[in-house]
Amino acid sequence: MAQVTVQQLAETVGASVERLLTQMKESGLPHASAEEAVSEEDKQTLLAYLKRSHGESTAAPKRITLKRKTLSTLRTSSSQGKKTVNVEVRKKRTYVKRDASDAQSELQDVAAAEAAARREAEEQEAADAAAAAAEASRVEAEREAAAAVAEAVPEPEPEPELEPEDEKDLDPEVLRQRAAARRMAREAEEAAARKAAVEARKAEEERVKEETAAKAEREKEVAKRPKRLHEAPTQTDEQRRKAVKGRLDRGGPGAGRGKQRGHNLSLSDLEAAESGMMRRRGGRKKMKSAHAEHSKHGFEMPTERKVYEVELADMTSVGGLAQQMSVKAGEVIKELMKLGVMATINQMIDQDTAILVVEEMGHKPKLISADALEEKLEETLSLHEGSPEPRAPVVTVMGHVDHGKTSLLDYIRKAKVASGEAGGITQHIGAYHVETGHGMISFLDTPGHAAFTAMRARGAKSTDIVILVVAADDGVMPQTEEAVVHARAAKVPLIVAINKMDKEGADPDRVKSELAAKDVIPEDWGGDTQFIPVSAHTGDGIDELLDAILLQAEVLELQAPRDVPAQGIVLESRLDKGRGSVASLLVQNGTLRQGDVVLAGLQYGRVRAMLDENGQPVTEAGPSIPVEILGLDGTPDAGDLFAVVENEKRAREVAVYRQEKTRDSKLQRQQAAKLDNMFESMTAGEKKTLNVVVKADVRGSLEAIQSSLLELGNEEVQVNIVAGGVGGITETDVSLAITSGAVVFGFNVRADNSARRLVENEGVDLRYYNVIYDVIDDVKQALTGMLAPEMREEILGIAEVRDVFRSPKFGLIAGCMVIEGTVYRSRPIRVLRDNVVIYQGELESLRRFKDEASEVRNGMECGIGVKNYNDVKVGDLIEVYEVKEFARSL
Structure with a gap:
């Protein structure tokens, strides 16, 4: 790289020339002006100085970590189609540079760790040898549990291990020592594991051997054990403790439950087990048995099957049958299913089925009386005798309609009952408990109409004294005679109250004479029946009537517990x-x-x-x-x-x-x-039936209406009561009437809203009544309308044949004389010879001389042509008749 000046370097790093020269001077460089050149070595010197001044080390790093990330694509198939998944894999590798001093110290640490590992291994071997026998069973249980858990729970994925450190820079001797230390530790662990496995196997063999010996001992004890509990010898406390200890010792892991071991634990066994556990834990407490008497004898499982004697009536419930056999109801239901009978636990089964079930289950059936429940109930009720005490008389008031029965009671109890009754008559059995100045009396007021015969009969059977109310102005009527019959059938004394004595036409002697004809003799005539003249309107004779009732009650000596x-x-x-x-x-x-x-x-x-x-x-x-x-x-x-x-x-x-x-x-x-009427219905045809649904306010009225309706009808028509009940008319009643085509009668009841809507929509005949006479009259009229009319023949006239003429147009013409009635042309005729009918037909022509006539009266001559009949002779009689329909009634 070409050299640069100080000024150019200052512009490159973004600092002033003066500051850069000062830093270069501090770093030991000889530069003093901006035009001096700066070489690469000068730059490295300046950079090292700046790093030291900022706290950064210039030494080479001892640990370097490299990271790498790769991306790939994975294609998968699913229910929604093929999908593409991006997979990112990240890797990290760390390189460490160690010095010789570090390796020596690490070698010393490894040697110390190996010595400590050897000491720990020796101590662990001694501890494992001591605890191997005690832990053998636990190890086996843990092994089975671990196997079950391993099957149920998948192994966790191993955590990703870091890349091994680079050991190339270490000394080979250090590496050999480290590998030897690791090998020795691994061999120590394997030796301890093998020793523990051998001890566990020995403990398991000992346990199996003990269980086999204990099982053989138990079988010997069972063979020597008596079959009955009372034959078992009494055990001492020491023997029981040993037996309990042996049973508890056998109950380790893998031991069976109580039933599998052939033993049922009792309360004493549990107490002994608990006390033994407390002693093993070092406790010194002694538990006191709360059942010392029970601990004297141990319960033994019965060795023989017990057979029960099962009582079977006509109908038996499944649950009751199972209870008598001491089995679960499901077992009985299972046997019934085998016999093809599906029943529930509360269902009643017949006697024959119950016998099969009992015999199938190995017990003995015992048949009891069909009325066993009733007999048992009567026996139970008869056990309550009690002490008899005097009681009030129960008096039933009987008599004909409108003879004043309820009015008489009204005066006695100061109430108005008759005004509230429909039609002014009593249609229910009224019971009244009356406290009078002469004592307490219970009255039963029965209806007097003929429809309530059954109700009056029940009233007579439940009473002590019968009061027969007879109107003085009306005398003995049919229901009066019926009341006398009921009283005699019930064998109760009779008191006659001659009512309406305040009326002008009252004649008590007539009542006495008419009743005397019925064998009801007054006392003043030498009989045994009291006759009391009373007036329910004015109250005359009421006190005498009450006195007569109490006198009769004293004679009867009425008592009840x-x-x-x-x-x-x-x-x-x-x-x-x-x-x-x-x-x-x-x-x-x-x-x-x-x-x-x-x-x-x-x-x-x-x-x-x-x-x-x-x-x-x-x-x-x-x-x-x-x-x-x-x-x-x-x-x-x-x-x-x-x-x-x-x-x-x-x-x-x-x-x-x-x-x-x-x-x-x-x-x-x-x-x-059905069997009795089968032939009759086949020969005579079906009867016409009036279907009726009856709802009444009380049960007694319903029975009276039903009995009265069933008595109506004859061999052609009848009443069929589809349903009857107590209470209001419901939608169900109307639906039943629609299905059966019946008429709905409501006696002192009404239909609810849903029933009324159904009646209006379907057009059902719904009728309300509050007097029983109207019900009977309407049904009687309906049945009358269902009767076929009666056909009757009426002879209109008779003509005697005097001569026979032949006509080219009509054939034979009979010259006749009308000897009786009138002969009509449009009516059917019969031809009689020697008073025997030889032909039945109709007239073809009727003439007077040459004129057509519609009728010929008695004493006149006429010519008669018989249609389709030419065998008319002199002396025959031609009878003209008519068939008329007459309505029938019940």
Whole structure:
């Protein structure tokens, strides 16, 4: 490179000439002016001076790091097509220059490290030899766990190692010593690993040998063990401790569970194990056994299979069957599936299927009575005897319609019931608990109409005394006689109340004589029946009537226990929109309390609330007290018996059994009816049927309506009640009526909004009623309209043939004399010979002389031409008749 002057160098580096000359003078250069030349050596001298002045070393570096980066392209295939990936690889290499002194010091450090490694290796060998036996089982477990983890978790990628340092500058002797030190350390590690492996293998062989010996010992003990628990010899505490210690020692890694070892741990075993663990840890505490009596005998697994005797009724639930056999319900369901029966745990199966399942599972079936549940319930109820106490009489008021039964009760309890009844008649069984000045009396008011025969019969069966109300101005009527029959069938005493004595036409003697004809003899006539003249309007004779009731009750000596679960009869039931099922009950024995579980007929439930006849809440009701209860799962039938049972499970079992029995009997009746009527229906043809859906407010009214409707009809028409229920008319009822083509009757109930819309859209015949007479009358008219009209023949006239003429146009013409009635040309005729019909047809012509005539009356002559008949003879009679239709009625 050409030399430059000081001034040129100053311009190049961007400094002044004076400053550059000063720095060159400080660096030892001889330059003093700007025109002097500066060589390359002068520049290096100046540069070295400047680096030293700025703290930079001029010595050669001992470590140099080189970096390199390369880029490449990788093509890959994926579900989205081929893709190109750019790959960048970075490499770094470091070079270090060492001095001789550094190598010597490093050699000394390596020698010291090798000596320390040898000492550590010797100490490690001694420690490994001491701990190898204790750690053998743990090493095996860790090895298995490591293998499992190695299979589940991939090995981490090794970290990239740095490039090795450049050792070319080191002394060869140093390199040999370093390699020897590394080789000795590696050999020491391999020797320690081999020794540990040998110790672990020996420990594993010892453990397997101990387990084999222990297993053989256990098999010998099991062979010597008695088959019954009570035959086992009593073990001492020392023997139990040894047995527990042996079992715990065998329970290392790889040992099986309790069932696999053939042993079930008891509480004493667990306590002994825990105390042993505390002793091994150096603890000196002694645990006191909380079950010293239990620790005297150890439980042994039974060696013989136990066979149970399983009780089977007509219907048994799958869960109950499994419980009796002490197996899981899934096992029973599995056996049923093998037999082709799909059942759930709560499903009821029949007796034959249950027998097959029990025998298949190795147990003995025991057949019990079909009514075992009912018998068991009766037996349970009979155990509650209690102490009898006097109770109030239950009086049923009976009589004919509009004879004043409810009005008489109104005067007694100072209420107005009849004014609230539709049509002025009672259509429900009303129960009233009345506190009178003469004592407490419970009254049952039954309807008097003929449709309520069943309701009156139930009322008679639940009563102690019957009051027969007869109007003095009306006398004995059909329902009055029926009430007498019910009272005699129930075998209860009868008291006759001759009502309406305040009317002008009252005649009590007529009532007595008419009842005497029915074997109801008054006391003043020498009989045993009390006759009390009363007036429900003025109140005359009411006190005498109450006295007669209490006198009769004293004669009967009515008693009932109070301190037992309640039993009684269902008087009425209905569905309330806000409260659900509401049942009216009459308690006959015991005390009914809120919260009791009640079984009433086919329904059951817990008493959520109790109300008296005035709607006031009560907490309990004793004998002869009528109450309304809430909480049943349905509406029981009026007249069903109810009882308080111990729990809901028992009540549900009996209720389900009764429902199944009722359903089976209903199906059997339907099948028998089909078989009985099969030939009749084939020969006589199908009956015309009026389908009806009935909804009523209470169960008693529903039963009365259904029984009355089913009695209507004859051999040609009948009523078919498609469905009946208690409560309002719903959309489901209307849909059922549409499907079956039925008429919907609502008795004291109404349809909801959705049901009304469906009725309007589909045109269903929906009718509301509040008096039962109107229901029966409308159905009777509908059935009458369905009857085919009756065809009757009426003879209009008879003509006697006096002579026969032949006409070229009409053939034979009979010259006749009308001897009876009138002969019409447009009516059918019969030809009689010796009073026997020989031809039936019609007239072809009727003439008087030469003129056509439409009719010929009695005593006149006429000429008659019979159509398509030419065998008319003198003396024959020609009978003219007419067929008329007459409407039929039920």
